Amino acid sequence: MTSTRANVIESHNVSLIFGENAGVFDQTYTVPEGTILGLIGPSGCGKTTTVRLALGLYRPHKGTIRVLGVNPAAFRPEHQARIGYIPQQFVLYPNLSVTENAEFLASLYGMRRHQIRQRLDELLEFVDLASARHRLGRQLSGGMQRRLMLVGALMHDPDLIFADEPTAGIDPVLRGRFWDYFRTLRDQGRTLLITTQIVSEAMYCDYVAVMRQGRLLAIDTPQNLKRRALGGEIIHLTLADPAHLAKAVSALRRCPHVKEVRYVPESDRELHVTVDDAGNWIPEVLNILEDPDGPNIVVESAEELALTFDDVFIRIIRQWENQPIDQTADAMMERESHGQHSARTSHAAQPDNAAPRR
Amino acid sequence: MIRVRAYFLKEVREIRRQPLLLISLVAGPLLVLALFGAGFVNSNPVLRTALILPDDLPADIRAQIAGLAGLNFRLVNRAYTLAEARAALASGDLDVVQIVPEDVFGKLQRGENPTILIYSNAINPLVEGWIQYLAYAQINEINKALLTEQTRRAQQQARAVGVRIAVGASRLTELERTVSRAEQDAIRQELRTLRALIVQFRDVIPPENLFAGRSDDVENLRMRANDAIRALDEVDALLVSGDLERGLEELRDSRELLLLLDQQIAIFVSIAPETIVSPVQQRYQNIRTESIGQASGAYPAVVYYAPGVLALLVQHTAVSLGALALVRERMMGAFELFRVSPANMVQLLIGKYLGYTVFIAIASAALAAAMRLLGVPLQGDWLLFALLLLLLTIASLGAGFLISTVAGSDSQAIQFAMISLLLSIFFSGFFISRDSFAAWIAPITALIPMSHGVAGFQDLMLRGITPDPEVWIDLGIIAIITFGLVTFLTQRQFRRA
Numbered sequence: 108m109t110s111t112r113a114n115v116i117e118s119h120n121v122s123l124i125f126g127e128n129a130g131v132f133d134q135t136y137t138v139p140e141g142t143i144l145g146l147i148g149p150s151g152c153g154k155t156t157t158v159r160l161a162l163g164l165y166r167p168h169k170g171t172i173r174v175l176g177v178n179p180a181a182f183r184p185e186h187q188a189r190i191g192y193i194p195q196q197f198v199l200y201p202n203l204s205v206t207e208n209a210e211f212l213a214s215l216y217g218m219r220r221h222q223i224r225q226r227l228d229e230l231l232e233f234v235d236l237a238s239a240r241h242r243l244g245r246q247l248s249g250g251m252q253r254r255l256m257l258v259g260a261l262m263h264d265p266d267l268i269f270a271d272e273p274t275a276g277i278d279p280v281l282r283g284r285f286w287d288y289f290r291t292l293r294d295q296g297r298t299l300l301i302t303t304q305i306v307s308e309a310m311y312c313d314y315v316a317v318m319r320q321g322r323l324l325a326i327d328t329p330q331n332l333k334r335r336a337l338g339g340e341i342i343h344l345t346l347a348d349p350a351h352l353a354k355a356v357s358a359l360r361r362c363p364h365v366k367e368v369r370y371v372p373e374s375d376r377e378l379h380v381t382v383d384d385a386g387n388w389i390p391e392v393l394n395i396l397e398d399p400d401g402p403n404i405v406v407e408s409a410e411e412l413a414l415t416f417d418d419v420f421i422r423i424i425r426q427w428e429n430q431p432i433d434q435t436a437d438a439m440m441e442r443e444s445h446g447q448h449s450a451r452t453s454h455a456a457q458p459d460n461a462a463p464r465r
Numbered sequence: 466m467i468r469v470r471a472y473f474l475k476e477v478r479e480i481r482r483q484p485l486l487l488i489s490l491v492a493g494p495l496l497v498l499a500l501f502g503a504g505f506v507n508s509n510p511v512l513r514t515a516l517i518l519p520d521d522l523p524a525d526i527r528a529q530i531a532g533l534a535g536l537n538f539r540l541v542n543r544a545y546t547l548a549e550a551r552a553a554l555a556s557g558d559l560d561v562v563q564i565v566p567e568d569v570f571g572k573l574q575r576g577e578n579p580t581i582l583i584y585s586n587a588i589n590p591l592v593e594g595w596i597q598y599l600a601y602a603q604i605n606e607i608n609k610a611l612l613t614e615q616t617r618r619a620q621q622q623a624r625a626v627g628v629r630i631a632v633g634a635s636r637l638t639e640l641e642r643t644v645s646r647a648e649q650d651a652i653r654q655e656l657r658t659l660r661a662l663i664v665q666f667r668d669v670i671p672p673e674n675l676f677a678g679r680s681d682d683v684e685n686l687r688m689r690a691n692d693a694i695r696a697l698d699e700v701d702a703l704l705v706s707g708d709l710e711r712g713l714e715e716l717r718d719s720r721e722l723l724l725l726l727d728q729q730i731a732i733f734v735s736i737a738p739e740t741i742v743s744p745v746q747q748r749y750q751n752i753r754t755e756s757i758g759q760a761s762g763a764y765p766a767v768v769y770y771a772p773g774v775l776a777l778l779v780q781h782t783a784v785s786l787g788a789l790a791l792v793r794e795r796m797m798g799a800f801e802l803f804r805v806s807p808a809n810m811v812q813l814l815i816g817k818y819l820g821y822t823v824f825i826a827i828a829s830a831a832l833a834a835a836m837r838l839l840g841v842p843l844q845g846d847w848l849l850f851a852l853l854l855l856l857l858t859i860a861s862l863g864a865g866f867l868i869s870t871v872a873g874s875d876s877q878a879i880q881f882a883m884i885s886l887l888l889s890i891f892f893s894g895f896f897i898s899r900d901s902f903a904a905w906i907a908p909i910t911a912l913i914p915m916s917h918g919v920a921g922f923q924d925l926m927l928r929g930i931t932p933d934p935e936v937w938i939d940l941g942i943i944a945i946i947t948f949g950l951v952t953f954l955t956q957r958q959f960r961r962a
Contacts, residue, residue, distance in 0.1 A: 162805050184807030192805045198798045200475065202482040207475075214471030215806040243482070 472816020502767025776918030787865020844929025863947025
């Protein structure tokens with residue numbers, strides 16, 4: 108899967124090492140304009156460092172990174188004016204009101220009063236903070252503080268937005284609203300790089316990068332990541348008679364389109380059948396099993412298994428951990444260097460298959 | 466400018482939301498000053514003192530010594546033995562014990578120096594200095610009192626001698642004529658009585674150095690008395706020998722010496738004893754009384770310390786705000802936000818300087834106005850006052866921001882600010898004069914903005930004169946150097962944010 112849109116961020120072989128096993132290593136990824144890239148991974152996996160490298164707050168020890176076409180370390184005010192940033196913690200001022208905080212941030216970007224007033228009204232409406240505009244920072248709930256941070260980052264109408272765990276510590280309803288905001292911004296043509304520890308939020312992103320221990324394990328669309336993690340799509344079968352379970356497995360394994368057949372733990376009549384496309388292959392699987400000239404097994408139900416992204420994430424991590432230890436990052440990058448850098452999807456395949464276990 | 470204004474407005478708004486801070490900054494020092502003014506009684510310490518006097522001292526002298534000791538020391542209303550007094554001193558019930566020796570006048574007459582022993586158990590070096598100084602002043606007064614008394618006695622004796630000298634001189638004249646043996650014996654007896662009186666007088670004449678600077682007539686009184694005694698001895702020898710005709714010359718010389726002594730005695734008794742003991746008097750005048758028409762030229766302590774309090778408020782507020790300003794933003798992660806934005810660090814610093822300067826200027830102006838209620842004047846030019854306030858604020862903010870760049874946390878910043886406060890109280894001349902310190906302390910003193918603030922505010926508010934150029938130059942240098950250092954260090958931290 109490739110994109111024809113220009114890349115807003117291009118990172119190639121970027122490493123920043125803080126110490127033994129600390130930092131980010133050999134990061135190669137691109138973010139096309141007008142998309143949301145979600146960086147997903149546990150705490151301490153290097154998400155914030157990745158963001159800071161792209162913001163120019165850190166300089167890489169190795170590799171190159173270009174954001175908006177320039178090295179972030181050489182950002183000029185006109186580049187900085189195109190970037191919005193929501194840091195991980197609430198860094199606004201508890202003794203200033205919502206309006207004053209937003210005005211302060213907007214003024215840092217050189218906005219004049221009348222511009223601020225107009226833009227602030229729009230944004231407060233956008234994030235439902237209009238009624239709280241005179242409330243002090245310290246009087247805001249955690250969710251309101253996050254929304255205020257979003258307002259602050261958007262005041263100067265940036266093209267590229269970095270949001271470092273914007274949904275951490277807030278309730279699921281509000282999280283959903285945040286992703287609504289982000290997708291609206293994406294639809295308006297903005298590019299967003301969003302980090303999160305909440306794996307299920309991957310489904311809101313256009314592209315997802317799975318991170319662990321400073322490395323990008325996989326980067327692709329949510330759907331493709333699922334497929335890569337599972338080796339395809341899974342059909343969940345329930346047989347009418349448990350006695351036919353072994354016969355069903357045997358029949359399905361003979362079918363060339365079936366990639367894998369697995370027993371469902373603690374069940375004597377359920378199977379998980381991996382195929383390329385569950386929607387297309389459910390009738391075929393049913394035909395094979397219910398063939399009166401063949402196994403002639405009665406299938407009680409057959410449906411595509413809806414796996415959560417948590418399962419996908421766990422599988423990706425497990426796959427990465429099961430790689431041979433001698434497959435180092437350098438070896439991986441060597442393979443990557445053979446002309447696969449044009450699209451994010453190609454990168455997604457590399458770590459999946461070749462990332463070393465640390 | 467938009468970005469500088471953003472930082473400026475942010476600081477002003479943040480402080481505006483803390484009205485208690487402003488109130489405490491104005492009301493706090495004012496209340497302290499008012500309490501100080503109401504409660505301050507004396508600049509020297511109260512020293513509980515036991516005075517142990519010998520039994521042989523005349524009652525009037527006892528009263529006089531006790532009165533003099535009571536001027537500088539608070540005499541306890543209880544009689545102590547030496548052992549009891551020392552025990553009370555050791556236990557802290559007494560601060561000073563004074564012991565007057567026995568036979569003071571006898572010792573004085575014998576040319577000895579009677580010594581008043583003064584004991585203390587002071588632990589405070591300033592108090593010990595005060596005790597030594599007050600004891601010195603008291604001993605001077607006692608010496609004066611004793612010498613005055615001695616002089617008075619000598620004058621009484623001199624008057625008696627003077628009457629007899631006239632008689633004695635006439636008797637010598639009689640001897641120049643032919644007198645009977647019986648008359649000679651009578652005259653001889655009279656002259657012996659006169660000699661005894663002159664000897665008594667000579668022995669009570671105060672030490673000669675007391676008359677130093679007076680005319681020879683008075684200065685040589687003892688010598689004249691001795692001459693007269695010697696002359697009378699010679700006359701007595703002549704009378705014993707009975708050969709008066711051969712001694713007519715000696716008789717005339719003796720009469721001359723007696724008359725000379727008489728003249729000197731007349732001069733001696735005509736001078737007040739106090740004048741003899743304290744020939745030089747002092748008359749103190751504070752020239753400020755000429756212009757203000759009041760008896761005392763010095764201000765009350767509360768007024769005198771007010772400029773120092775103002776300087777202290779300005780510096781401490783500026784240092785505290787500055788010390789917390791950058792470290793707080795650095796710790797909360799705001800530096801990261803600033804770095805991502807097109808705003809630069811100099812804009813941040815200027816905005817903060819402006820914001821805090823406005824706040825401190827308002828607080829200081831309010832405090833200075835409130836100080837007027839306590840009678841604190843502003844004698845000098847208010848424009849210069851405002852300029853000094855501004856310079857002191859900027860220099861102090863620089864010191865505060867410098868602390869902020871080196872402090873790793875809020876608590877460290879507060880700690881450093883407190884150390885700077887302590888340093889200022891000791892070395893700025895607020896309580897202890899800057900002249901009290903060794904020369905090598907001077908550079909440290911000069912580095913403290915408040916040192917220049919105290920001197921400058923005192924000149925402007927209390928004396929009505931323009932502060933020395935040194936005040937302006939030093940404050941300007943501190944302001945420029947700290948701004949440069951803060952800019953450099955913050956830039957580095959900014960890059961590492």
